[in-house]
Amino acid sequence: MANSASVLDFQSFSSQALSAETIDLIETSVAQFGAPLLMLDCDIIRAQYRALSNALPNVALHFALKPLPHPNVVKTLLEEGACFDLATTGEVELVQQQGVPAERTIHSHPIKRDRDIRDALAYGCNVFVVDNLNELEKFKPYKDEVELLVRLSFRNSEAFADLSKKFGCSSEQALVIIETAKDWNIHIKGLSFHVGSQTTNPQKYVDAIRSCKEVMDEVFERGLPALSTLDIGGGFPVTYTKQVMPIDQFCMPINKALNELPETVQVIAEPGRFIVAPAVTSVASVMGQAEREGQIWYYLDDGVYGSFSGLIFDHSEYPIVTLKQDGEFVPSVLSGPTCDSIDVIAENIMLPKLENGDLVIGRVMGAYTSATATDFNFFKRAQTIVINEFEENSQRMIG
Template identity: 85%
Template sequence: MAHAHSVLDFQSFSSQTLSAAEVSLIESSVEQFGAPLLLLDCDVIRSQYRELKNALPTVTLHFALKPLPHPAVVKTLLEEGASFDLATTGEVELVAQQGVPAERTIHTHPIKRDSDIRDALAYGCNVFVVDNLNELAKFKAYKDEVELLVRLSFRNSEAFADLSKKFGCSPEQALTIIETAKEWNIRIKGLSFHVGSQTMNPQKYVDAILTCKQVMEQVVERGLPALSTLDIGGGFPVSYSKHVTPIDEFCVPINEALNELPETVHVIAEPGRFIVAQAMMSVASVMGQAEREGQIWYYLDDGIYGSFSGLMFDDAQYPLVTLKQGGEYLPSVLAGPTCDSIDVIAENVMLPQLDNGDLVVGRMMGAYTSATATDFNFFKRAQTIVFNEEAAAQERMIG
């Protein structure tokens, strides 16, 4: 099972401090619930949602459940007025359980089983995504119930996850799908795209928006029904260890491009990581230690197969900090608890001398951590503890 993955480096530990309030919260949580833990702060969810909403004032935000499908996240965003982006029956069930009105959802998986379509329709979600004729044909049986978005592909080698490699079609293919849909009496509502996760250059969105504008114009030129919706996807960047452009600045050129669209076009987006990455901290404790080849190995009760799964599946460089500070710093390794040699979180890092039971905290642990964690080796995944689930009273009054 030994294969390469990205481990955290010394940069991940630099300039990281915890406030007295955070230390108190971490210690009291571990005292009450044990370790490992994930501490989810709903106030950060609210703040991130509002920040993106302010940066994209004309866009309806559909939170993508994939990075953190937690009931508290859904409940918090529902109260904020958010809409939701669903891709599976499990996600449909989660939003239904939290009382999300079906009209505030879209189903964006480009490839679906018939049961996936039926489950979403039974809930009341009737907007779906297609990117090929095979998928379009699945909707013949539901043509009186559905509205479809055609997903275009815009390759992005700079993004961590180039989602247009796996999904999306060319503008020419999109026009063929839209013409065929008219023949089959299936309603095409609009277009969609996703420029890729952690997209650092807003020009990628601009280029995609302007291409979609051209396709919309060609649709009208061909005498097809005008399109009313554009889904600009997600991928808005957050800062792990590298600086990223503040979201209000990042979205300026995107808004300028959106202003080129006809006023009749409703624009939606599917943010995921941007909303939740910053909202969760991980807390792991030292299970044991050993000296190997001049470095001290600390074995934690959480690792690659648990909350740090993003080191395998994601591009995250989680900032880490130890609660114990000061004293001599020694070259160290942080390893996870499983019996697999790949389960290493960070190598060649300078840490103070830690004792068994000491705590190591990870920041920016909200996206693609608990969502992709496993119970491998029967090590139970970290328990998620939710804070600030109720908005402050004055905020509820304002809202």
Template identity: 75%
Template sequence: MAQSALDVLSISPSALSAEETHLIESSVAQFGAPLLLLDCDSVRHQYRALQNALPNVTLHFALKPLPHPAVVRTLLAEGASFDLATTGEVELVAGEGVPADKTIHTHPIKRDADIRAALEYGCCVFVVDNLNELEKFIAYRDEVELLVRLSFRNADVFADLSKKFGCSPDHAIEIITRAKELGIRIKGLSFHVGSQTLNPQKYVDAILACKEVMERVVELGLPALSTLDIGGGFPVNYTKAVMPIDEFCVPINQALNTLPETVQVLAEPGRFIVAGCMTSVASVMGQADREGQTWYYLDDGLYGSFSGIIFDHGEYPLYTTKHAVETFSSVLAGPTCDSIDVIAENIMLPKLENGDLIIGRMMGAYTSATATDFNFFKRAQTVVMNEEEVMASRKMG
């Protein structure tokens, strides 16, 4: 990930407060490195911000970016609902006491065992985007309600989630028509305009297209649709600022207001809720001079917490706890024996010593979730902070 020092690394004294530096250093002293510090206060703040920005939308947190029990507990205490995609995620929320009626299962392609596991838990709302998937529910037609997922391609995002899933409006009508013949209830429509979507117009266009499909359904004499799931993809600040969420959602709310009042609207935020809740802490475990640059080998890398650089196009704000006026062209590399395990190149750093710390911000989404134990380097330990509010509410209840 070759970027400029200004984009990647801030070494100004204001980058980390004295309080933050003390917390980081004391955590390393207690738990060792590498670490991920998970702040439940950040999870609460982001959930409330999106809830305020989309006041008439039921937020189903998508577990995929950070399926951590503390996140589930924190959001459950906030009254959140949950978006599940696998049997493992079903088991996670069930184990944390999430009521099944606060969940939906949104993976468009499922094994029969996945369907049965969700139904045994009590989750009965599923997503389909093709006739083959629809037919999997014939045996469960009296137990389920389905959402038909539409595709809205979006190249200008971290991940175009309509490339792999979703169907055209005409195909959606075909699925809905076939479902009526099979006696399977279609509850509504869903879409996902892509991860880290920077332009709210993408949502507006998709909402209006879904509205047209809903109108066509009524015109064809098919059962009216009562639900629209607008997916996730709401943007967050990494190394570049994005539109504030309250401004971002203004045109989305305007589009939603054109839907019939009987339509319930859902969303599946993931990254927006958790990206900022984790801070990574890695230490320098060795160094070498190569071709005029100092290479610093950290105890975390692309196969660990920085896996999002590969899988999520991640660009994380990085800092060091060491302050110095003079800086040198440097490389940050991960610990494994694989030469692609390089976090950042051609960046300006002060002279670091073995044991010095590199701090990563915005490390909550698609980091620990996609980390591996490659080369038998253990994944960073996650240390949960500020979960006391959840514990206190449970005791009062």
């Protein structure tokens, strides 16, 4: 398959109708590679990165690898001028292999082993995150090499994942960490926070930014070294089955709050889902079928232990469409291939009568899908193929 010449019409996935070109590409891909498949479109990566860059013009974007740690994603974003947010030695190794300069990275995991710190420093990444004194103490041996961000907690029950439940400290605790760091001669560079994954209310960012500004003001009043950086995390939302606010509109109040910070404060962010979620489409085929309790069950060759793992781990609801669109639509169930009863993708979904071998398409499946897939029951996870790897040959996608 010639990646650079293949154009997948992802825009057509916003409706039930798929273009003839899209159907042909899907069928050709399955004929060549088999099913299940994940189709990664680098043009979507570019478009999403540029959209967020335009919406946050004064913010340095550090792509968080966690949702989709794929080499082509890293290469595409590196060419776009992106920076990167790392959390593990494996992620350090991935960006190093793709030629990412270490100065364009930060290490944001709040809890680290000593060898994690050493591995990152050996690569050249020297900006780390802490949220407690126990973690701060780990940096005593490296105090002349590192710059730290103190992560604050802002709870958000509305998010897909309330990341402040597991990480972050209060404003009062942050000041204790900063004062202790001064005593230990460890450089605190700034503050960070994460309001939660798939946050649909921008006010959560606004409130967090203003709280961080209060901490920065208090640091100044106490005569502590000035803080020069604010990391506003990720969580920027994408549309799955429910429409979310356009990103430029979403970021307007965030930019307004950022403008209240001193001009000397550099702002960075850690987008993950927003960049990659729309860029991947899954293709699964019907393995078999049965009628149970008045509904037809279709057993696919991909499921929640595979590419649809986000149904459990990420609480996502993926838009699903079938290539076959004719005939009466009836309530159906889509099941994964394993022998586990939890392996169900969708219930009471309206589908036409499908035959064995028919294809089922999942959209917006770039975030927390292949990254959390398994080989449970020895069903191999879906192969990922890359579309529009080279921008110069793929202008129709974003033109």
